[in-house]
């Protein structure tokens with residue numbers, strides 16, 4: 419990894435950077451859009467914003483970052499992924515979830531090494547930077563050996579992105595196809611979360627540790643109770659896959675005689691620190707349970723479509739005041755980590771679900787991808803909008819390409835017309851990770867080579883079919 423010395427930064431760094439020549443989308447309710455605006459960054463914080471000409475006059479010595487007539491906005495918050503799956507892109511396409519899990523993801527997850535996890539995290543961080551994501555929530559549930567969450571953290575730290583790395587775990591499910599190698603005792607998992615937290619607790623640490631019991635049929639109720647006891651009062655993100663498919667709905671009724679949200683409520687698991695992922699199969703009563711406990715929601719529309727899981731009732735959730743952030747989900751069910759794609763899919767999915775083009779607007783999805791995502795992980799006071807005093811997690815997106823131009827409405831161009839590779843500059847905590855398309859913290863070629871090599875190695879270890887064995891698939895149209 420090459421770190422540009424000039425751009426390296428200490429907590430005392432008072433370097434001033436002025437981002438301008440673009441439309442500033444602040445995502446601050448009091449003044450959302452500044453035409454020909456500028457943002458002054460001092461060290462790791464946003465120090466001023468306003469009219470470009472005024473700010474250029476006020477801060478003549480600041481290093482100029484040109485947005486090239488595009489937009490300047492807060493970096494996206496990707497509220498859910500599994501970065502290790504970056505090595506599995508394309509291996510699980512076009513099959514039901516149980517076969518996706520049994521035949522591909524589970525065998526691979528049970529053979530992961532530290533090198534696989536670090537290489538995948540670096541590749542995922544590269545995707546994040548290239549598509550304007552500054553914060554990633556990684557749900558790391560596969561622990562066939564020790565040290566794998568540490569490897570994910572190392573990859574993200576080398577890239578310099580902000581992250582919540584939620585140390586996940588699985589306590590049961592062998593009867594339903596979970597490999598023995600992935601089963602852990604809840605005490606072991608929570609002790610590892612505590613160890614990781616002690617390593618990444620500093621105020622300047624861009625990586626925070628979270629805790630992630632995997633999903634209903636992989637977790638027993640005692641583990642849910644233990645997680646709640648562990649998390650309460652600890653200022654830690656708790657995240658969990660809730661009601662993703664009809665299988666979880668059936669499992670909850672068969673095993674507990676209750677809807678899943680009620681099972682969680684009985685275990686005392688619901689709370690404002692819980693980031694519930696998917697929520698595809700929730701009904702009105704379930705939503706009220708989430709509202710009553712101020713549970714946060716992570717919406718993963720591309721993954722839900724890819725796996726045929728269903729359409730999460732996001733419009734109803736938002737109307738009831740729930741905080742909903744957006745996410746890619748893991749690259750084995752997406753298959754990339756491009757949040758600009760997620761924005762467009764979110765708007766389109768809910769328009770078609772409601773047969774109403776007003777059901778989800780471009781402005782609304784932009785809120786979900788930024789400030790609401792920040793709120794979903796308890797960081798809305800620090801990131802998610804461009805306001806003086808907040809952390810300088812900022813991106814610029816050029817819109818002068820044939821897909822996005824001509825630009826009448828920058829928000830429309832960003833959400834509906836951009837193809838996802840227009841991001842030019844990315845700052846996290848004021849530090850440039852990419853400037854004018856040039857990466858500052860990662861050697862792209864080296865990251866891609868390392869991920870490809872790790873992916874080949876993992877596929878062989880997991881006995882996954884090579885590309886030479888690929889069959890033509892027409893299922894639904896046979």
Ligand SMILES: [Zn+2]
Pocket residue numbers: 498499500557659695747748
């Ligand atoms: Zn997931």
